[in-house]
Amino acid sequence: MKKLLNLMCLFAILCSQAVALPKHQVTEWEEDIDFYVEQVKTKHIKPFHTLSEKEFDQRIATLKAELDILSEVQIETRLMGITSSLSDGHSNYFMMSGPHRHFPLRFKYFGDELRIIAAAEDYEHLLGSELVSINGVPTSDLYERLKHYLSGVDNEFSEKVSFEFHLTLAKLLTGLGIAADGEEAEFVTRSGSSLSTHHIEPISMELFGQIEPPYQARRPALAMKDIAMPGIQLDIVNETTAYFRFRHYPDLEDVLDNCTALQSKLESSNARHLIIDFRGNGGGNFYTGLAFSSCLLPLKQFDWLTGAVLLTDGHTFSAAMSNVVQFKQLFNATVIGEPTGGDPNTFSESYRFELPNSKRKLSLSIRYYPFLEKPTEAVYPEELVTQSWAEYEEGLDIVLMRALEYF
Template sequence: MRVQLILAMLVVASFNLNAANLTEKQQKLWLEDIDFYQNEVKTKHINPFHTLSEVEFDQYINDLKNDLAILSEVEVETRLMAITGALGDGHSNYFMMSGPHQHFPLRYKFFDNTLRVVDTTNAYRSLRGTELKTINGKSVSELFKIVSPLLPGVDNQFSAKTSFEYYLTLHKLLLGLNIVNEDEPAKFEFWHKGKVIEKEILPVSMGEFGKLSSVYPQTIPKLRNTDIAMPGIRLSYFNKKNIAYFAFNSYPKFEQVVGNCKALQTELKSAQSRYLVIDFRGNGGGNFYTGLAFSSCLLPLDQFDWQHGVYVLTDGQTFSAAMSNTVQYQQILNAKIVGVPTGGDPNHYAESYRFTLPNSKRKLSLSKRYYAFLKEPTDAIYPDIQITPTWQDYQNGKDTVLLEVLKLINQHKGQ
């Protein structure tokens, strides 16, 4: 297993020699945290050793304890992140960003196997649209092999890519993996129109990085939202309100859906919408019972074409509850799935138990339930119609997936 290879490398590696080793007091505090972590994994995860054996887990923990005297804090965190990644499910995670951290001021997005810079701070505006090639001499493919086994929120190759896009910016993680050095700019190499661009870049604060985005810059088609008092869910219409489009970006509270259901039904009845599109792209999850409440609010409306007129849109960020609701909507709403395979596995360990290490205050999560939404083994929900947006689409603000669904609906109307 790739994670185990990375852990073996971290056990014997002596890296970041310029980072300060833990003091005796810090070692004692981290030892308490590691013991606490080990007990939580064994007692709170529903099945902690479904992928990594208990013997291997204990060995990695013991190796970490024995190495504390020669490690820096960031190296301890990297090892804990790797051990948690080795548990092998997307809801068991070490959240390295729960401690002090910085980011490189770049946001990335994959288009095929090309990693593009889609947003930057103003100081690096000229890099937008370029292709990242290397960081300190390591290629993107090398970086992916090193970083991806440690990443949180990963069920399959699709969520691995989306998590990598984000965590490749996390300075502390790259420092712990000996990819960058403390207090030194990293050497980045980009390609643009056949030319190499080299930059030395320092990390910035989370506050500054947080202003950047990789969200699809959708301008085609243009959307006008109707407030439905369900935070995280936006309603828009197409074709003179014949098509109701819900951008389900995040999960409102269960009570907000139930409490505003009648008003939404009244709105949709007034619009006389015939077709229904629910967009789960970019939705990392929440409470899937809220999603079921939302579908139960829609189901009584006989105006919709429940045989041919319901579509759900997905991508590699469709994870956890959003993935669960996707497969449920396919079953109970007779929806066609369009877009990119989900980042979530429909047969998966889920429902996060979250805890905090007593001394370092670092935060983690463990899976406490198991769901099998599909009988056949698979790693994702694969769309009925698979459409992968291109870099040209992204640049032009063209939502190819949504446009294709609108085209399919218009074709059906014409039959």
């Protein structure tokens, strides 16, 4: 009976979304799609390295033939899926470049469990709960359905990270027939052995952006300080280890202008060891990262024979992943943590453009950098350290703890 009700619900959702567009909008989307195809074929450095050009053309032809029976959200979802099929993390359809809303939850995987790590005030009682289903679709099935549409994906690790975020995007769930446009969805969660059901409405991006996880890493205790390089902070841990938290890329000029001051700060300390933390860093200008490395390399106080330690996770992508590869060599470094979300031997750098009528934004890869001689889909750590839910909830940064023990 429950299965029948789920099927009836899905049928109702699908029907409710298939609202035909006015003829002029169909024409505008035809023009946008033609422009999209031209950009893919002329700007991407090698667009059909995975998806064949024949299959690409067929999917485009099918989409154009069905424009008059699709809603705008369904059209966008199809384009997102086609772009995802190009199979590199710098070729993306940014669905959030148009009107969109999010379900007010943030998710993170701990092993196979997808847990709620942040929520709007009305749903804070769900913190720590495991997601079981949305509108009757189990979490594992949600993953299988969404993974063919996700952006920013180079490998299985960035795929998980992208899924954690895009699962909140109500517009994408609508386009896939999982949720009704602008309406509440049924979330089933598990806490311990107890299941509970919640009907949750999507909220604006502005409000969603204010939702932050209440769980903070408390151990080891840190006193991070700004170094006039926005996105990079420093703490001298245990008086002997310079720990840099490298979350975002500053402007190249910020690194160049403040290098001397940073060198003076380090030289006046007793730091002999070096940790650079690239966890959570989605990339930027890797030349800025190289400038940062050139600021540290002249310092004779560090034990360069033992080398530095680099920390990575599934969020470490694009330039951050590239700098990890480079820093391994420059700093004789050991990587600790989880595999990077970026593939060191794939297409990269972004050519960005927008569709002329809908103004939706996209990106395409325009370079190829083989950073490692041996083919591999990620930078794998020498020491794999993953955080459990219990450690995360308690505020234990076990990856950093292991890095400090390394010395």
